[in-house]
Amino acid sequence: MKFSDFSRILFFTGAGLSAESGIPTYRGRGGVWKEYDWEEYACQRAFDADPEKVWDFHDERRRRIAAASPNDGHRVIAGVRRRLRSTSVVTQNVDGLHQRAGSEGVIELHGSLWRVQCPRERTVEENLETPIRSRRCGRCGGWLRPDIVWFGDMLDPAVVDAARAAIAACDLFVAVGTSGEVHPAAELPLAARAAGATLVEVNVEETRMTPLYDRVFRGPASRVLAAMLG
């Protein structure tokens, strides 16, 4: 199977794509949620109880990601998109590595660690500092928070609509490095199925969504994606 057999490709990516950049996935061995209890670090309740502790955790993630580089998997995707402008990237990743590899127009379902929100003023700003210089809003003095989707948060409906519109138009849906455990993102392959696309899973292991896919490629994302260049 080659990318050149298709004209509207959609990459749906998860933490496994960034694993080869040295960034831990969330589930499985060495996963973030094995080491850290999300109820203490990744929900609004935890933030309300102890914002400094939650910020320390996210600052450390930002530091680690800033020190990492995109890998060949990110680069293959960026290259496909450069050659075929109808290509879309919908990611659950908050690390910004797609963009650093050169992908434009990335639809970030779970937000970005490189933006901060002021919930009081309802503003969002880019912030690339590691560590962040001020955890408080420069205007109102309230706590800033990372502009990512924590457990229990709603996804931004406009972002979900953009993802669904892109999926409805694709003829090849390539899920890369995602466990399919987190909803509503995990339902997006069903939308691709409904749209009549060919569904491909790229993962080092079986997932609960595997039976849904037409083709399954087992192996690290960088190698499998490079092979699909033909």
Ligand code: OAD
């Ligand atoms: P997970 O950690 O749940 O799953 C990562 C997947 O990547 C697993 O299925 C692994 O088998 C696979 N994998 C690992 N290394 C790989 C490699 N080199 N090549 C290909 N596949 C590999 O990550 P996600 O599915 O992205 O939410 O998790 C979804 C969401 O759960 C995340 O966006 C995050 C988390 O809570 C937020 O941050 C809001």
